[in-house]
Amino acid sequence: MIPRKPTLLLTLFALLVLVFMNAPTVVVVLASFTKTSYLTVPPQGWTLDWFSEVLTDRGYRRAISTSLTLAAGATALSILLGTAASYALHHRLVRGRDAILSLVMAPLVFPAVVIGVALLQYISMLGFRGQFWILMLAHVLITLPYVVRSAMSSLTGLNPQLEEAAMVLGSNRFEAFRLVTLPLLKPGLVAGGIFSFVTSLDNVPVTIFLLTPRQTTLPVKIFASVEHGVDPSIAAASTLLVAGTAIALILAQKWVSFTRFF
């Protein structure tokens, strides 16, 4: 398109849309500092009491630790499985490349709620309901596409001669991968890993079907608490979740710039 300056009308409209897009998060963060026992924005007085209430509450603490363990474990496994598979698919070491790739990507196009109910029924039948490792593998299922997509596009961007050069110079396939390819893949894997971590941390539609009444994750707990009425502690728990996401992103900015997509 021809480069030109935005008109005043366009700028105003864009500003309104940006406010609309960020309003709910800002409102939740603000509401978590109120001194009142009910939710109100702007907050009346400033206090951190709701945060200390959430962080000392056993239920919330367990939900937070479950969420973090789940996200960290699922991301680590996704990176491991995803990188291995992508390497083999990229170098065409296996037959049926397209079929395997479509299979790995399929959970991305399936409605999440359908994946959730299908798994619920399957693991109930096998008697694995409530097992933590099943929940973690289910999260690997939904985070794997992001890692594979990221790894595949990084591999495509690599100069194949670099790995060949390492092998000509006497390193075996694994050494060439570890010393040459892997360091070059790192930005892509970090980006895919962060996306996978955030996806796992946020997931409700798959997770909610696989939990037992005694287990919960942070977003599922917030989701369930809302049905019993809202108070500022839910806002504080939400703020913690937003803060966790923001920290993950700031860390990621070190390796990947979001604006490079354009």
Next chain:
Amino acid sequence: MNSSRWLGAGLVLPATALLLLLFLAPTLLMGLMSLRNYTAGTGVGSDWTIANYLSVLTDGFYIEIMARTLFLGLVVTLATLLLGFPLALFILRSSPAVQTLTILLVIFPLLCNIVVRSFGWMVLLSPNGVINETLASLGLIAEPLDLMYNLTGVVIGLTQIYLPFMVLLLVPALQNIPADVEAAALGLRASRPRTFATIIVPLALPGIITGSILVFVLTISALVTPRMLGGPTYKVMATQIYDEFMTNLNWPAGAALAFILTAITLGLIWGANRLAARYTKGLQA
């Protein structure tokens, strides 16, 4: 098999096995479940039947839910297009510094939890929420407006939630339009609006189609936001699937509904891919 084939098989095996055991097998099992008979009280039977699909496709209760879901998808898609297109234009026309800031403000909500954002909308839209209180204190309304537990609330929430995807797909689509084509139209004395309607929009169509299909598909399968902002009475397909499995325990009906939702989703994605491919080919010819 030579050594590299063994290596390849070993490398793809864990990921493939996971997908086969925890994705393909459960999906096939659900396909079988959707064909089982169900009697209230006794539960899932052992006979094969297509009654679940028939009842979902003929029962007024389910038809209403499906129609409402598709209508919701349409409204949210249009809303994200109307809000997203100007924002994408603004991003392209801004200075690099403003551009970076705007993109960050578009990406930030995308990465905030959907539960948190829906909760934020509850705080804003509820009868004693921020919007109603502000309007009441300004003396503009006497009674609080019904902004939640209805179509309005769900549309507002879902539009905000899926808008980032639309913007992020429209920006590259608009960016790729060659300046020459637009300059040629303007040089041939086409007006700005006419250039916009006959040059810019058609050339951005692949992006518009991709964005619209993505938003539509995400909207019709959304569970969290319709439940939080629509409440227990405003039912859509995903919340009904949830209820069939978790409350009514009518798994065959839930499975049939889940398959219909999946069929709509996959059909649309497939159709959109073909349409986009044909359109791109047409442009090059």
